[in-house]
Amino acid sequence: MNQLTTRRQALRKIAGAGAAGAATLAAPHVASAQGQPTTWKIQTSWPGGAGLQVFKDWCAGIEEKTGGELAFQPFGANDVVGDFQLYDAVKNGVLDAVNPFTIYAQGIIPAATFLTSYPLALRNPHEWDVFFYALGGLEIARELYAAQNMMFVGPVHHGPNIIHSKVPIRSVDDFRGRKMRLPGGMVAEVFTEIGAETTVLPGSEIFPALEKGTIDVADYVGPAVNYALGFSQVTKYISMGPPGFMSLYQPVDLMDITVGMDAWNALSPAMKQFVEMETHVYSDMHHAAIQKADQEAWAKFEADGTEITRLSQDDVELMTEVAVPIWFNYANRDKDSARLFKIQLDYMMSGSLGYVTPEQVEGLELNL
DSSP states (O other): OOHHHHHHHHHHHHHHHHHHHGGTTTTTTOOOOSOOOEEEEEESSOSSHHHHHHHHHHHHHHHHHTTTTTEEEEEOOTSSOOOGGGHHHHTTTOEEEEEEEEOOOOOGGGGGGGGGOOOSSOHHHHHHHHHHSSHHHHHHHHHHTTTTTEEEEEEEEEOOOEEEESSSOOOOOGGTOEEEEEEOHHHHHHHHHHTTTOOOOGGGGGGHHHHSSOSSSSSOHHHHHHHHHHHHHOOSEEOOOOOTOOOOSSSSSEEEEEEEEHHHTTTTHHHHHHHHHHHHHHHHHHHHHHHHHHHHHHHHHHHHHEEEEEEOOOHHHHHHHHHHHHHHHHHHTTTHHHHHHHHHHHHHTTTOOOOOGGGGGGTTOOOO
């Protein structure tokens, strides 16, 4: 049999299979060596709303895309373990994979502070993609997670966090003396420096604290989630940065897909590649769905009489001056933090971005 005949026969087989298998051609079908399906238990940090729905929709499509070789069984926040127990659950095999807010990892990996958004730093999702997929961030993240017996598959974009307030915030000075809920860490230090009285509260306690007047100002995630939580009932204002810079302090809130190393190593090389590709797909779907829900929420806030106030470009520059030394302080806490931050700092100071000037880092050193 000559080569041409063999090729024609192969093409006929592919054509015949195409009609029956068109539904699975959107993604590769990778047959397992044993022919046994694998089901991963995977928990997200989303308790509800658009975030949880898009997560479940994505998980529901995995089995069909893999021809039954791999399936994701999705769980919402706290369904199996608490949010702060996600990584232990993955390491112990209680869960196979998780979709957490990446900032939670800093409890076991201090350098994870620089694997997610921080004040006045990288300001758009595509900049974080450049960091992870072109400048070496993904390789370092995987190295750090591997030391914890986990696989960092890739980042998942969410959106900016915003600030709700009982009083108008029209400049950095208006934060002075205000009792303000923040997630702690670097974000809290920046606001403490500009005079806010910061406190750390879980998301479930923000509404009652605002209602009782225990706090005047609170950050949380985006408009859609915050509206669903009733924030328009207990605040009158939303404070944001200048147009195009929605959140100065957490402009690109990041989640990720992390898998236990045993579960990851049980996959074939082709299936590993598939999961990596699907993480890109999920990130795009997730980000777009959240933004769509946010657009709908803005109209609801407006109908409730909520006023949007914006900081100025002068405020951006002032807060950058405050943030830069704090960046260096956190980066110098360990060598891994320093090398991650160095990549981001070089990018921020480059001609591509120009967020940071040589004058702003003068006298500051990194312990690489």
